[in-house]
Amino acid sequence: MPDVxxxxxxxxxxxxxxxxxxxxxxxxxxxxxxxSFYYTLAAPVAAAGAHSVLYxxxxxxxxxxxxxxxxxxxxxxxxxxxxDALGHDRVHLVANxxxxxxxxxxxxxxxxxxxxxxxxxxHGPAERSFWHEDLLNTxxxxxxLLEYERTADQLLDxxxxxxxxxxxxxxxxxxxxxxxxxxxxxxxxxxxVLAALDRPVLAIYGQHSDVADAGRLxxxxxxxxxxxxxxxxxxTVLQEGTAEILEVLLPWLAHHAAAPALAGAAR
Amino acid sequence: MNDVMSEVVQMLTEVVGEDFLLDVEVGxxxxxxDDLALExxxxxxxxxxxxxxxxxxxxxxxxxxxxxxxxxxxxTVGDVVExxxxxxxxxx
Numbered sequence: 039m040p041d042v043x044x045x046x047x048x049x050x051x052x053x054x055x056x057x058x059x060x061x062x063x064x065x066x067x068x069x070x071x072x073x074s075f076y077y078t079l080a081a082p083v084a085a086a087g088a089h090s091v092l093y094x095x096x097x098x099x100x101x102x103x104x105x106x107x108x109x110x111x112x113x114x115x116x117x118x119x120x121x122d123a124l125g126h127d128r129v130h131l132v133a134n135x136x137x138x139x140x141x142x143x144x145x146x147x148x149x150x151x152x153x154x155x156x157x158x159x160x161h162g163p164a165e166r167s168f169w170h171e172d173l174l175n176t177x178x179x180x181x182x183l184l185e186y187e188r189t190a191d192q193l194l195d196x197x198x199x200x201x202x203x204x205x206x207x208x209x210x211x212x213x214x215x216x217x218x219x220x221x222x223x224x225x226x227x228x229x230x231v232l233a234a235l236d237r238p239v240l241a242i243y244g245q246h247s248d249v250a251d252a253g254r255l256x257x258x259x260x261x262x263x264x265x266x267x268x269x270x271x272x273x274t275v276l277q278e279g280t281a282e283i284l285e286v287l288l289p290w291l292a293h294h295a296a297a298p299a300l301a302g303a304a305r
Numbered sequence: 306m307n308d309v310m311s312e313v314v315q316m317l318t319e320v321v322g323e324d325f326l327l328d329v330e331v332g333x334x335x336x337x338x339d340d341l342a343l344e345x346x347x348x349x350x351x352x353x354x355x356x357x358x359x360x361x362x363x364x365x366x367x368x369x370x371x372x373x374x375x376x377x378x379x380x381t382v383g384d385v386v387e388x389x390x391x392x393x394x395x396x397x
Binding site: 040050085199200203 | 338341342343344345346348349350353369370373374377
């Protein structure tokens with residue numbers, strides 16, 4: 039089933055069949071989409087017995103790109119609407135990078151529907167309001183370059199189709215939607231709120247990650263949190279540390295989702 | 306061009322759009338990454354169409370799961386056609 043309609047929008051969905059617990063994958067921002075999980079964790083998690091669900095968030099990948107509705111609250115509402123459309127009630131969430139903000143807020147809003155969280159290089163936990171200044175600055179610079187240097191057209195004209203298309207998607211999101219403004223307004227998940235999160239959390243961060251502080255806050259404040267640090271890695275652990283993530287993730291899912299078959303499948 | 310080959314090319318056209326494919330002559334040696342410059346999300350969409358068309362007996366998710374991302378992107382159109390043909394013969 040490649041597409042579902044939720045909140046009036048068309049979402050691109052991929053599912054890898056399994057009889058076990060439902061595991062939903064939440065990708066990162068702008069140039070990311072469901073393919074980063076499709077080629078790394080989704081198939082091994084499904085092969086181990088879980089039911090993997092992946093979708094492209096609004097504006098990303100092959101989902102519809104409306105001009106508005108990119109707040110964290112909208113993204114959380116999109117998640118539950120997609121799950122409603124698919125008929126999934128209680129799920130585990132696996133999130134990468136900014137997907138972590140969506141996962142944390144979803145678990146805080148609907149703990150009855152989120153059984154556990156695996157957060158890979160997740161943004162979100164922070165103690166101060168201007169928590170994502172670096173991320174916003176990076177995106178703002180990209181937005182200007184894409185608009186004034188016509189990066190996408192230049193790449194496409196020079197025959198670099200893949201990069202050109204990625205740049206065109208980034209341009210459309212950063213310069214053609216409210217995503218930047220909506221992101222700027224996003225609040226961090228503060229320590230007092232983390233302390234109230236009564237769901238098991240597996241936090242996975244690279245040793246040299248620029249968001250490692252978020253991992254330390256999760257470990258310090260979430261009552262039931264395990265932190266795994268990947269030695270020698272930075273932010274891109276999903277692609278570069280896939281095997282090591284699976285060694286940690288599959289036993290963790292097996293334990294918390296009460297699906298023992300998952301534990302033996304780590305490779 | 307054999308039947309499976311022309312079906313795969315048809316599905317590719319649906320995924321990437323006709324304009325682009327007019328510039329590239331697709332044959333068994335054509336690679337998804339270097340020659341077609343497919344985005345990884347477009348390959349996901351192609352696999353989806355292959356799955357819908359040939360059914361579970363071709364088992365693309367398992368075929369893909371056995372490869373890493375570099376291997377997947379280095380696949381040629383011929384590799385995919387060969388996989389389909391072999392699986393179809395196994396079930397014939």
